[in-house]
Amino acid sequence: MHADHIMGVITLLRNLLYRTKVILYPGQVITKPAVQLFGPAGLRTFVRQNLKYTLTRAADRYCVHELLTVHDSITPCDPIPEGSTSFHSAEANIMHNSELPGLDIRAGPDGLWRALTEGPGRMSKILVDAGPILHRDPCIGYVFQEAWYPSRKVVILGDTHNPEAMIPLCSNPAPSLLVHEATDSHISPTADAEGKLSRRSAEKVLETALSLGHSTPEMAGAFAKRVGAQKLVLNHIGARFPAPRNNLDHDRKRIIRDITKKASMAWGPNKAAVAAVDFLRVEVPIDPSLKDTRNQPTTRTEVGIVNDIEPNPPGEIQGASSLRDYQFYDSEPVEYVNPNAVASTSTSQAGHIQVQDGGRSAFVAYDPSGQNRRKRRRKH
Numbered sequence: 001m002h003a004d005h006i007m008g009v010i011t012l013l014r015n016l017l018y019r020t021k022v023i024l025y026p027g028q029v030i031t032k033p034a035v036q037l038f039g040p041a042g043l044r045t046f047v048r049q050n051l052k053y054t055l056t057r058a059a060d061r062y063c064v065h066e067l068l069t070v071h072d073s074i075t076p077c078d079p080i081p082e083g084s085t086s087f088h089s090a091e092a093n094i095m096h097n098s099e100l101p102g103l104d105i106r107a108g109p110d111g112l113w114r115a116l117t118e119g120p121g122r123m124s125k126i127l128v129d130a131g132p133i134l135h136r137d138p139c140i141g142y143v144f145q146e147a148w149y150p151s152r153k154v155v156i157l158g159d160t161h162n163p164e165a166m167i168p169l170c171s172n173p174a175p176s177l178l179v180h181e182a183t184d185s186h187i188s189p190t191a192d193a194e195g196k197l198s199r200r201s202a203e204k205v206l207e208t209a210l211s212l213g214h215s216t217p218e219m220a221g222a223f224a225k226r227v228g229a230q231k232l233v234l235n236h237i238g239a240r241f242p243a244p245r246n247n248l249d250h251d252r253k254r255i256i257r258d259i260t261k262k263a264s265m266a267w268g269p270n271k272a273a274v275a276a277v278d279f280l281r282v283e284v285p286i287d288p289s290l291k292d293t294r295n296q297p298t299t300r301t302e303v304g305i306v307n308d309i310e311p312n313p314p315g316e317i318q319g320a321s322s323l324r325d326y327q328f329y330d331s332e333p334v335e336y337v338n339p340n341a342v343a344s345t346s347t348s349q350a351g352h353i354q355v356q357d358g359g360r361s362a363f364v365a366y367d368p369s370g371q372n373r374r375k376r377r378r379k380h
């Protein structure tokens with residue numbers, strides 16, 4: 001929830017939700033969110049209060065699902081008092097006009113959020129897991145995995161100096177793509193035309209990075225090696241190493257190449273890390289040794305608690321008062337179950353259907369009432 005990662009979400013959300021329009025169907029109630037946000041405790045209040053303070057009114061609804069540790073308390077989603085038109089800015093428990101109640105997703109006994117949500121992918125359904133990673137403040141890493149062939153896995157870490165807690169989520173299969181931060185780096189004198197960046201020793205750089213809860217390219221490479229990643233992208237590269245302005249910006253290119261080389265060497269022989277730039281597109285490789293097992297969903301064991309009423313202590317399922325008080329604790333491999341699909345109208349259950357039209361396809365949020373239809377096109 002550091003400012004360099006979160007401040008843009010309000011303007012993004014504002015754009016995604018569209019402006020309010022004249023109400024054509026009086027009494028119309030939107031019960032499905034157009035945008036669902038997932039994030040740590042505090043995200044719900046941050047979004048809610050900022051939307052109130054900026055007097056944001058939107059046509060569509062959103063909701064915030066919070067990933068809670070055992071220590072986090074639940075942020076209530078109190079309704080706006082009947083007959084009220086104000087934004088209730090002071091009352092953080094009262095929802096924003098455009099907000100729908102979100103889920104409170106407790107970490108399992110192992111501290112991980114497994115199968116916290118799912119959505120449609122190009123080749124397979126995509127499952128999302130998350131885990132806590134070490135930074136100077138709480139931080140979360142995410143895993144996006146295809147449920148079946150080609151079973152690719154994308155691991156995107158937040159700011160961290162130690163993402164070890166993610167290792168259980170990074171095995172079987174290993175990540176096809178790992179996105180790991182490399183905030184600071186020692187720069188080799190041969191790569192440094194101005195001679196400024198290479199002045200700091202490797203030891204000094206490492207010490208500073210660790211003290212700020214960040215990683216060096218060598219740490220990113222070592223983690224990629226440890227989890228057997230097929231591809232490694234370095235992001236969150238510090239502002240002292242700006243991205244090359246164009247292909248002829250050789251000084252900056254040499255610095256960035258020096259950074260990726262350090263990660264590649266720590267990763268292993270014949271490995272080549274990539275430095276992220278804005279709007280970078282990366283192909284997520286398919287493991288050639290994998291057999292095409294389409295239409296044979298993998299089985300997974302789920303451990304996790306979905307509960308947006310009261311926290312249940314882990315291991316307790318007695319007294320569940322609704323479907324939302326739900327716990328999965330099977331120790332045998334079971335057919336994949338998504339807690340959110342059971343507990344709420346998540347994207348997959350909200351009736352999103354894919355429409356093919358020539359070479360293009362679009363996801364259409366289908367509203368059974370027929371009142372809120374909208375198409376969003378996506379070029380392929």
Ligand SMILES: [Zn+2]
Pocket residue numbers: 002004005159236
């Ligand atoms: Zn950051």
